Amino acid sequence: MLRKILILDKDLAMCQKFSNFLRNSGFVTASTSCNKEALQLIKASDFDLILCDSELKNTYPVAFLLKIKSIRPGIPIISMSDSENIQTAVELMKSGAFYFMLKPINPERLLDIVASALKEATGIQTATPDQNEKILSKPDKEKRESNEQTMSEGVMKQGYPYITGVSAISKKLYKSIDLVSPTDYTVIIHGETGTGKESVARMIHEKSHRNSGPFLAVDCGSLSKELAASELFGHEKGAFTGALQTREGAFMLAQGGTLFLDEIGNLSYDVQLLLLRAIQERVVRKVGSSAEKPVNVRLIVASNEDLYESVAKRKFREDLYHRLNEFSLTVPPLRERKEDLCLFIEAFVAHASKRLNKDLKMPTPAALEILETYHWPGNIRELLNTIKKACLFTPNGKAISEQYLPMEVKLTQEFLVRMDTDDDLSIGQNTSFSPLGIPTKASGAAQSEKSLKDIAAIAELNKIMLTLRSVKFNKSKAAEILNIDRKTLYNKLKRINI
Numbered sequence: 001m002l003r004k005i006l007i008l009d010k011d012l013a014m015c016q017k018f019s020n021f022l023r024n025s026g027f028v029t030a031s032t033s034c035n036k037e038a039l040q041l042i043k044a045s046d047f048d049l050i051l052c053d054s055e056l057k058n059t060y061p062v063a064f065l066l067k068i069k070s071i072r073p074g075i076p077i078i079s080m081s082d083s084e085n086i087q088t089a090v091e092l093m094k095s096g097a098f099y100f101m102l103k104p105i106n107p108e109r110l111l112d113i114v115a116s117a118l119k120e121a122t123g124i125q126t127a128t129p130d131q132n133e134k135i136l137s138k139p140d141k142e143k144r145e146s147n148e149q150t151m152s153e154g155v156m157k158q159g160y161p162y163i164t165g166v167s168a169i170s171k172k173l174y175k176s177i178d179l180v181s182p183t184d185y186t187v188i189i190h191g192e193t194g195t196g197k198e199s200v201a202r203m204i205h206e207k208s209h210r211n212s213g214p215f216l217a218v219d220c221g222s223l224s225k226e227l228a229a230s231e232l233f234g235h236e237k238g239a240f241t242g243a244l245q246t247r248e249g250a251f252m253l254a255q256g257g258t259l260f261l262d263e264i265g266n267l268s269y270d271v272q273l274l275l276l277r278a279i280q281e282r283v284v285r286k287v288g289s290s291a292e293k294p295v296n297v298r299l300i301v302a303s304n305e306d307l308y309e310s311v312a313k314r315k316f317r318e319d320l321y322h323r324l325n326e327f328s329l330t331v332p333p334l335r336e337r338k339e340d341l342c343l344f345i346e347a348f349v350a351h352a353s354k355r356l357n358k359d360l361k362m363p364t365p366a367a368l369e370i371l372e373t374y375h376w377p378g379n380i381r382e383l384l385n386t387i388k389k390a391c392l393f394t395p396n397g398k399a400i401s402e403q404y405l406p407m408e409v410k411l412t413q414e415f416l417v418r419m420d421t422d423d424d425l426s427i428g429q430n431t432s433f434s435p436l437g438i439p440t441k442a443s444g445a446a447q448s449e450k451s452l453k454d455i456a457a458i459a460e461l462n463k464i465m466l467t468l469r470s471v472k473f474n475k476s477k478a479a480e481i482l483n484i485d486r487k488t489l490y491n492k493l494k495r496i497n498i
């Protein structure tokens with residue numbers, strides 16, 4: 001389904017730029033620089049997201065945001081601004097903005113934020129260019145070539161080798177993979193987002209006797225409650241409104257191979273029951289049919305959340321959990337396998353160099369230090385994207401230096417230290433940016449210092465709010481993800497009056 005985005009920017013040329021870019025990325029857009037017209041458009045059309053300049057003419061940004069929210073309460077709004085005004089950012093975030101972005105906007109970052117906002121608002125994941133290797137759900141899958149599912153093809157498509165780390169924790173993981181791969185055991189893979197759970201599932205498939213059969217990945221997080229059963233088991237023509245054709249489900253499509261169910265904890269209790277039956281009896285029945293068909297599929301499932309905890313919270317069926325738990329693995333977060341970091345960086349730099357037709361060197365010692373101290377909440381995926389971006393900026397023949405690392409990576413740690421020792425969150429105005437969001441020299445050392453602090457404050461504000469939302473405002477969990485203690489998080493929230 002195409003998503004509709006309304007763009008509001010005081011500058012018509014910017015409206016056009018955002019519009020072109022988002023259209024090319026697969027969205028439907030409308031844009032305006034007039035706030036009144038914007039409100040009319042919002043009333044008249046069912047936009048999925050609003051990208052809104054916080055400096056529109058004759059408008060107080062928070063009041064305008066609240067006005068939009070009064071017309072469309074649940075709509076995600078991404079605020080943008082030319083100035084690193086932390087007070088406005090805080091007010092907008094407190095009033096319900098999803099994210100506060102500083103201009104000039106990094107296009108890739110914008111797509112990431114749009115995808116997260118849409119996912120949070122609708123529960124449906126939207127592919128961004130960086131995520132385009134991920135199979136979202138079967139309908140997306142069907143659009144692709146049917147034979148792109150094996151590990152070797154996956155690795156070729158990915159363009160860089162699968163890195164088997166050297167850290168003790170990685171070695172333990174690969175030992176477990178080697179142990180379980182040749183069996184037909186069902187496997188639960190736990191791990192934070194981006195740690196490589198799907199890659200591990202592919203590896204298990206590749207090392208199993210099923211490797212000549214299909215590997216099919218289904219993201220249960222993107223399946224609606226109504227359609228999940230049909231996606232997994234198929235449906236007969238006319239089984240429900242919109243079932244225009246008979247369709248095979250994921251189980252039948254993975255026949256003879258491996259079915260990987262990502263984010264399994266998101267399946268409803270009803271569908272969990274159907275899944276349990278399919279596993280126990282090794283038969284599936286299409287929605288709207290009484291005929292049962294035998295299936296021969298190895299199941300691997302993954303979850304970002306501890307499934308056993310979900311059982312305790314009665315969100316996940318205990319019988320299904322025990323049925324699935326023939327073997328379980330945890331893919332460690334990147335921050336716990338720092339010894340592997342250089343291997344990943346080396347592979348990603350080599351890959352990006354090849355794609356960009358450049359000869360790029362490993363990061364300088366200072367840049368490596370930053371990469372090593374950052375806590376990588378998005379894990380390998382975040383590292384991959386960071387290196388891709390840095391390689392784009394780095395001139396041919398050079399090593400990646402710290403100036404080419406994204407702001408968030410550089411500033412989060414710097415700022416976490418700084419915030420603990422500095423109470424002053426006043427407003428600065430003087431940072432200038434290169435076209436893709438890398439800060440260039442400000443006019444004086446004091447100004448640069450000031451603006452940097454404000455930019456860092458905004459980066460932290462976004463990070464904290466995104467993290468808090470992702471864990472439903474559980475502060476202990478958020479502190480854990482942010483790698484700070486709970487008290488520090490409380491202090492930060494208090495300081496920005498949240």
Ligand SMILES: Nc1ncnc2c1ncn2[C@@H]1O[C@H](COP(=O)(O)OP(=O)(O)OP(=O)(O)O)[C@@H](O)[C@H]1O
Pocket residue numbers: 133134158161162163164191192193194195196197198199200262304380381384
């Ligand atoms: N060992 C590895 N070597 C090289 N690249 C890897 C490795 N593990 C993961 N990656 C890359 O990291 C990115 C994230 O991996 P993957 O999609 O498997 O993570 P995930 O844990 O399943 O993420 P999510 O929780 O969001 O579904 C992908 O681009 C993948 O190719």
